Amino acid sequence: MADTRLYLISPPRIDTEAFAAQLTEALEGGDVASFQLRLKGIPDVDIERAARVLMPICHKYDVAFLINDNPKLVRRLKADGVHVGQGDTPYAAAREIVGPDAIVGVTCHNSRHLAMEAGEAGADYVAFGAFFPTNTKDVSHQADREILSWWTELFEVPCVAIGGITVENCRELIEAGADFIAVSGGVWNHPDGPREAVRQFNQIIQEV
Numbered sequence: 001m002a003d004t005r006l007y008l009i010s011p012p013r014i015d016t017e018a019f020a021a022q023l024t025e026a027l028e029g030g031d032v033a034s035f036q037l038r039l040k041g042i043p044d045v046d047i048e049r050a051a052r053v054l055m056p057i058c059h060k061y062d063v064a065f066l067i068n069d070n071p072k073l074v075r076r077l078k079a080d081g082v083h084v085g086q087g088d089t090p091y092a093a094a095r096e097i098v099g100p101d102a103i104v105g106v107t108c109h110n111s112r113h114l115a116m117e118a119g120e121a122g123a124d125y126v127a128f129g130a131f132f133p134t135n136t137k138d139v140s141h142q143a144d145r146e147i148l149s150w151w152t153e154l155f156e157v158p159c160v161a162i163g164g165i166t167v168e169n170c171r172e173l174i175e176a177g178a179d180f181i182a183v184s185g186g187v188w189n190h191p192d193g194p195r196e197a198v199r200q201f202n203q204i205i206q207e208v
């Protein structure tokens with residue numbers, strides 16, 4: 001069995017009440033390590049409102065609750081962590097805001113250099129992607145699975161694989177050593193629902 005775990009990413013827009021039910025269903029499907037609230041293009045006040053509903057659900061299932069892009073909101077809500085990209089608050093500033101105990105993850109695209117920089121600076125994980133075509137985000141970087149095996153052989157800092165990951169294509173990333181597979185559409189758009197998607201991801205992880 002691989003050590004890989006699931007990292008769920010929210011859809012970029014949600015109806016909070018309906019999504020709370022979907023999230024609960026997903027978390028009923030099996031092991032999930034963490035959840036990232038990734039709402040794009042909406043006011044902070046709405047992200048905060050959604051977080052106040054969704055964070056307790058994650059905590060009930062012992063799932064870490066991270067917020068994308070916004071370290072100040074993470075501090076205010078005492079969320080578990082923040083994910084920052086290369087165009088967001090830089091790692092050091094994000095760490096300063098959220099404190100030493102919160103999780104800070106950093107987007108590293110397909111760059112060994114960016115990943116070593118983030119790892120040395122103290123990031124809790126480095127994220128590589130996109131591995132496959134995705135409708136969730138306009139991406140301008142494509143990652144190769146070799147970067148996952150290279151990273152895991154050399155460094156202790158966990159690595160996350162993201163971008164277009166589904167139950168059909170995840171196996172090669174698990175085999176390459178991804179510590180986490182970060183999935184949005186592959187769970188929320190699964191034809192048999194999020195619970196079944198989470199179950200199937202975990203089944204594949206167990207088989208590898």
Ligand SMILES: Cc1ncc(COP(=O)(O)OP(=O)(O)O)c(N)n1
Pocket residue numbers: 036038068069083084085086087088105106107127128129137160162182
């Ligand atoms: C786990 C994880 N990896 C990568 C990203 C992408 O972050 P970023 O490059 O800042 O792009 P946006 O998500 O902000 O559009 C992520 N959010 N999570």
Ligand SMILES: Cc1ncsc1CCOP(=O)(O)O
Pocket residue numbers: 009129130133134135136137139162163164165182183184185186
């Ligand atoms: C946020 C992000 N960063 C790189 S690809 C991506 C989208 C992830 O969503 P999906 O799993 O639906 O491709």
Ligand SMILES: [Mg+2]
Pocket residue numbers: 068069083084085088
């Ligand atoms: Mg970002």
